[in-house]
Amino acid sequence: MKKLFCLLICVCFITQCAISSFGAQMVVRESEENVPSTFSSAVPNGDDKTKLPVEVKAKAAVLMDVQSGKVLLSYNPDIKLYPASVTKIMTILLVAEAIDSKKITLADKVTCSANAASKGGSQIWLEEGEQMTVDELLRATVIGSANDAATLLGEYISGSESAFVALMNARAKELGMKNTDFLNATGLDDTTEAHLTTALDIGIMSCELLKHDFITDYTTVWMDSLRNGKTELVNTNKLVRFYEGTTGLKTGTTAKAGCCVSASAKRDNLHLVAVVMGSENSNDRFETAKSLLSWGFSNYISYTPKIPEGAITSVEVIGGRSERADVSVPQIATELIKKGEEEKITVKTDLCENVSAPVLEGQTLGTVAVMNGENTLAEYKLTATNEVKKLTLPDVWLKMLNFLATGETKYPF
DSSP states (O other): OHHHHHHHHHHHHHHHHHHSOOOOOOOEEEEEEEEOOOOOSOOOOSSOGGGSSSOOOSSEEEEEETTTOOEEEEESTTOOBOOGGGGHHHHHHHHHHHHHTTSSOTTOEEEOOHHHHTOOSSOOOOOTTOEEEHHHHHHHHHHHOOHHHHHHHHHHHHSSHHHHHHHHHHHHHHHTOTTOBOSSSSOOOTTOSOOBBOHHHHHHHHHHHTTSGGGHHHHTOSEEEETTTTEEEEOSOTHHHHSTTEEEEEEEEETTTEEEEEEEEEETTEEEEEEEEEESSHHHHHHHHHHHHHHHHHHEEEEOOOOOTTOOOOEEEETBSSSEEOEEOOOOOOEEEETTOTTSEEEEEEEESEEESOBOTTOEEEEEEEEETTEEEEEEEEEESSOBOBOOHHHHHHHHHHHHHHTOSSOOO
């Protein structure tokens, strides 16, 4: 009689569920773990060198974190200046993107045009009709800063130098480089007054280029050669040889631009880029770049917050064909923080204790937040990895029949 009475109660309950959806109390489980704080925007920036913690011997300079794109230090970051061959960072970026998208390959052979062969300045003396692979041209551009090779690569990607320059400017706009106007693929400025950019914009495209991991196979090479050793390549970026952790990136020098460099380096998972524009001599640009990078490595670390162990479990599903829904655990990105602030941040997880069926795959069941006090630095969704359909009347009766047949003591609902 007791089991029959319980069965009647179940029937009443199930009938009610067939008319309306199951209610579920959204109970939240909270868990926290101390992790480092994010970057503070209160850093010396602007147009006053005396406020900077390092000596800047240049017209403009920027120090940025490659991972986040955050500016750590800056001096005249938005004034428009001639970039000289630092321009080639955009040229190299577009080549890297064409390679990664399979539009071209490193093994492709490219025939030199009259236009590319006519370029002056730094070059590998390409002759019209001469063939080189994309790999060889990229080495010449990155290591030797060859204007003829850079122009030829642009022509190969877009069909002509003018079309490639249009692509350069379009990509700059997409990246948020608001104060940039490229007129060629090389940075040659003898006949132009309008080929201009800023330290900040160079930093932006430098960070974007470094997302292509293979490019450091070129930017970290000190010496190389082409034409079976007949043409020697020596990297114009001396930091490759003399500064620990250097990953690149590009130098540039003209009478109008002065001495420029976009110098990147990586230590202990912290990747930084220092842009220096308009130094009076080569030594000043490298010393300024080293000072910026060293200051960054001394004051910041890159840290990946961790979700507290056991904080994320499956979620109970009320009125579903399955009793629980599995939860996808997000990958937490690294955070740039000042050294010594490791104990100021918390990671907080909010996860539903139960939820009503149906549950859709990808449905949000909670969040993970990286917090700095009351401020949310980053937030990630916790989602269902599987679909859980709602119980139907046939499902209900099957569960009841199984309950009666097996003699289980736990009610199926």
